[in-house]
Amino acid sequence: MMYFYRQCPQGHYPYKIQPGDTLIHIALRLDKSVSEILSANPGIDPYNLRVGENICIPACPPNHRPIIIQPGDTLYQISQTYGVTIESILEANPSIDPNYLRVGQRICIPAACALR
Template identity: 80%
Template sequence: MYDYRQCPEDHYAYTIQPGDTLNSIAFRLENSVSRILASNPGIDPYNLRIGQIICIPACPPNHRPIIIQPGDTLYRISQQYRVTIASILEANPSVDPNYLRVGQRICIQTACAMV
């Protein structure tokens, strides 16, 4: 068993499972391999160990994560957080704007005015 790893506030811990690759983790967690690697200096992407704990960035810089609630739409979220729909889609390239899932994590810019 590996020691608990403390991740920065804007990250969350992920425990490597059998069959995991950085590509599969990035796809499943709607992230990018390059951001995961940057958040875990020194890990060997070709030698992940089951039980190894890595840190997953929750959102890009100047963004914060939100969780999709029942009834949420991109329009409603853009109005609530005073951001553009385009900025939401840019920060979340894997999000299907026509199919938001309750419980899905997306990133919202924290310093963006409506245009």
């Protein structure tokens, strides 16, 4: 069976449904809520996800940039790189564990405030 490729709007990224996926598992794995995923994908049946189907996952709110955690990354190092506080990163990503960043995890970094 062939599925149409879902074009994701700006601020979203595609995710391909894998065998065994449920919206709850996807939401937990990607640090999103089920309602956020449903809002980004009108018309999908949450009880009948099709393996191979692409859905759109919200990336970050306005004035935030997504980054992917790399080996060796720490919140301190990320805060220094992007000129933001550790607290602002945690506020933008309430579900992350600051002591255990997962390689490949996508987090949102708030825009740095201009110094006066």
